[in-house]
Amino acid sequence: MKIGVLGFVSTNTVDPASMAKRAEALGFESFYLPEHPVIPVKHKTRYPLTPDGEIPEPYAHMIDPFVGLALAAAATSKIGLGTGICLVPERDPIILAKEVATLDYYSGGRFIFGIGAGWLRDESEIMGVNFPRRWPMTREYIRAMKELWTRPEASFEGEFIKFPPVKCNPKPARKPHPPIHIGAGGIGPSMDRALRDTVAIGDGWAPLGLAPEALAAELAKLKKMCSEAAAITASLKSRCTRRR
Secondary structure (H helix, E strand, O other): OOOEEEOOOOOOOOOHHHHHHHHHHOOOOEEEEOOOOOOOOOOOOOOOOOOOOOOOHHHHHOOOHHHHHHHHHHHOOOOEEEEOOEEHHHOOHHHHHHHHHHHHHHOOOOEEEEEEOOOOHHHHHHOOOOHHHHHHHHHHHHHHHHHHHHOOOEEEEOOOOEEEEEOOOOOOOOOOOOOEEEOOOOOOOOHHHHHHHHHHHOOEEOOOOOOHHHHHHHHHHHHHHHHHHHHHHHHHHHHHHHHO
16 A cells, blocks of 8 residues: 655745655655645635634645645655645646646656645635636646647647647656646535546546545446546547548
8 A cells, every 4th residue: 555645834844855755764655735825814715624614724834835845856766746736727837837847857757746626715716716617727727738748849729728839848757747636526515526537637536535435435436437438438549440
């Protein structure tokens, strides 16, 4: 079994390089940093894990995950380094693709791209996100980033992001790109959507707060969905081959 550790790192805790180095020494498989660029002083969205709905103070003190993971990469040699999670629609996708690729390149292919779209509507709106459409934005941003990571000259034409042929380097060390883990499901009503997104754009699933029995049931469902998607893809490829 491979076990990772998530660190709520702030200026009031040990630094991310020291924490990641210690995690690696203890045998952890991976080290993750979460993300919240801002926390509204007054928020309408209730935090789902506290009785009064107030957001715990450590959420307002998270460091930037990519800067923190870069420090962690320089202090370690083998531990996986991931976002747990990155709030994709709150970032520019081209700049984000560059950050991901650079971190993966210089860490020797150790980056794990845990992604989400955000649960805190107040924060999303401050960051300019159309909250009801945050997941369509996220799916499209990820597809655009995959083009930037895998093509020497990439272009994209979508609803939320468009760009002509561009060169975007470096490319990630891991091919075709770092694994993308869908950070959704477990808390709230997003389970089915999380599984569908994992099949459609992800390489792994990262739910939160699931009991072992529930996790086993959902993983069985996910494996079935992946098998069905693989069968459809194989059938389409077969049809294309016969037409040629």
